[in-house]
Amino acid sequence: MGDKADVWQGTLALMVLKTIEALGPLHGYGIARRIEQISGDALSLNYGTLYPALLKLEQEGAIASEWGVSDNNRKAKFYRLTRAGHKLLATETRNWEQTTAILARFLSPSEDLA
């Protein structure tokens, strides 16, 4: 597992929001698995760290939760995006793209910088 990247603080929230947007209401385990799959197993995610992040998003009103039944008939707490969550996802995505674009320009060797 040595070459797996840790999850940055802050980016986990964005991943969670995006995951829920993509898959609709989903329980914590599902979100964790999905994040791992999407990352191509390149992320080392302690599933436990997901729950405080979910709690924070819920406290901030980006997601809401209710109990439901999973595909294989297990009772679980499902999270869905709220209207504020959609908005948050949009701004956060934009912010992230901007940041990465700026960073990419720094990191790629370029004539302009010389």
Place this chain on the structure above:
Amino acid sequence: MNRLRAWLLRLAGTLPNERREHELAAEIEAHLQLHIDDNLRAGMAPEQARREAILKLGGVESTKQFCRERNGIPLLENLLRDVQFALRQLRKNPGFTCTAVLMLALGMCAAVAIFGFVDASLIKPLPYRNPNRLVGVFEKVPLFPQSNLSYPDYLDWKKLNAVFGSLDVYRHDGCIVNTASGAQPAMGTRVSDGFFRTLGVVPVLGRDFRTGEDLRDAPATVLLSYTAWQTRYGGNQNVVGKTVTLDGVPHTIIGVLPADFHFAPREPSEFWMAFQPAGNCDLRRSCHGIYGVGRLKDGTTIETALADLTSIAKQLEKQYPDSNRGQGAAVAPLSEVIVGPLRPILLMLLSGTGLLLLIAGGNAASLLLVRSESRTREIAVRSALGAGRARLVTQFVTEGLVLVAAGCLLGVASANWTMKLLLRLIPQDYLASMPYLYDLGLNGRVLVFAGGIALLAAVVFSLTPTLHFGLPRIGSGMRDKLADGGRGSSGNTWRRLGSRLVVVELATAVVLLAGAGLLGKSLYLLLNVNLGLRPDHVATLAVAAPPANYAKDEQLAALTRRIVGRIETLPGVRSVGIGSQLPVSYNGNTDWIRIAGRPYNELHNEVNERDVSAGFFTTLQAKLLRGRYFTDAEDASKPRVVIVNQALAKKYFPSEDPIGKRIGDTELKPKSIREIIGVVEDVREGSLDSEIWPAEYLPFNQSPDHYFTVIVRTSQEERTLIPTLTGAIHQIDPHIVTLKGTSMEEAIHDSPSAYMHRSAVWLVSGFAFLALVLGVVGLYGVVSYSVSQRTREIGVRMALGAERGSIYDLILREAGRLVLVGIAIGLACAVGAASLMKGLLFGVRSWDVPTLAAVAAVLGMAALVASYLPARRAAGVNPVEALRAE
């Protein structure tokens, strides 16, 4: 916005909530189930599937803990838990808790209550516009550093000065007010027209005096105090324009002063009249009866003002040598004029409470030390279980803060109550003259002061136990402690610190005791000072004859003869005298004399002047040294005579017989010349603590006044005679106003100087008593603790054959050393402290040996008892048990 929402939710989440906890558990469990299902599907064994799921989660409990921390605010939660724990700890140990809280509350209560008084009288600004620009303006003569002005001098000062924006005057003036229910005495003040403008006070109703309304021929006008308006006129809005008859003269009411207005030197004054000079005093340059109040111009200092007035006074001295010889000027901040005499007493009391607070704090701190010592084991256990140093310190600080908070709240609440109580203990008459005390209470400044003490206490209380554990020792030495259980050498640090605290406490107690002792002795000497008269069985009654009915001197002389004649026939009356003023009141009402047939020394030969009847000296049983008393027949028709006191005889006739010598005024006008016919032993005319001044006594019938005091020696209880006296006088003339009646002893007992000294003695004695108790309790605590620490040592000693006597010796010697050091330091400090309050002592030196010896003896005895009890316990130790207790 969302942040805020999240914080609020977390704040709410800090409170314990079972449902949420339950839900969290369910969610984690569901997560695990889902994961296990997946793992099983992937072909794992059930055991392994669960293990993998938990591993991937990162632990069930830690996940829950992360969520809990996110759910609430961890710092706040810890704090709440600490407070809960502290409360539980304190409740488990009610003796310790109550004692510590009470000590703190006691110290706090005393300090805050006295500070309340200090604030109300010394700190709170006077209720005038820019009060720090206001000054009291006086003339200055050798006998009076602050003497009254004369009206003509005032007019010149007002005209010539360049330092005051305005300069105004007021004059004491009791007045007789005619009401529907007859003539009543009332307190009034005459002020110059700009007086209220100078103070910056505006009437709430009507108008202020107009310029010129204080001139001789202006119509008589008066402003009412708010209280007079409320009580005499029921707050009637139409009062302005009405007429009130004061001293037989109709005055027009022109306005009402604000409710919060007060002018302490003249309270409770109901009528504020325009000055309007009249009579034979106001217009005479040598008659000094008014006080000045000036508002300094911007940028002018008191020193410049004084210099300016002094040069004017010099000029007047040249211009009017007969009246103004030796008349200088004096200027002082108005606040000092008003509360000046209170300052040393209040500051002394505040220092006293400071010392008391020190002892109380020291005691509470040493209690805390003992307690933390006995908790060494608990700390060791908690630290071994993983409590970090910061966490342990926080816990102790929290406990200290809880104690301080409880103590301070209790202290401040009881201080509020104590202030009210003390205020109620002040006699109404005195309280009326201290209007600045009316709104005494917990105001902002007092609360800040209390807060300061609380902060200090908080620092001490949270640091003491932390220091005790010695920050480096937490952790490193813990294993020893765990094994040792707080036995042996670990107590030494505490014993040293505790001993030092006790020495400080004892020394402080000595200072307070010595202060109380010296003040008590002063009071005793004061009340037993030689009065030159016998005060027992003497009733007195102040009387005012209406000037309209008794305009001529002969009428007054005839009136007093009738009064004396009538009262002499009353049952139980031995003798009756009349005096212009009661002895033991104040030095003043002076006259300047010059001796006939001698070159003038050009000095102020200032003496007390008293006008007394023939029976005055015999009634008071003053002792005649030479010559004779007056006779009743000596009135204006007879040669003018005078009796002098011993002080006058000694000062002006040191080597001659004064009998037959003649004295007169500074110009030796023929009608002022009087022959000395007698010398009496000094009668104390001034207050108990003031010096004896030279005094001349003139026959009342040759120099009568409308205000005089009837003095009656009786064989019965003197208080019961007063109504009879009043009745008898009203029978002679119902228009005569009788003012306060009192017994001579009461008058002396309640005189301001006696009252001041007495209150100081009571309060300081109270502090000293508390200090003694607290100090001795502190000593007891230290010695007991030391005994409990040394039980094993004592056991060993006894097992090796030490006698019980030597154990007593061991413990008492340790206590004795502390006591001796404490007393020695205390005595040294006491002498220093007493010399600081020399002004409050009367007849005792600050190093009064009997007092200091008595203090040392009292404290020594109390300390002996306090250390004997634990010593007996030590001597009663059973060596076998002491050793087995290990």
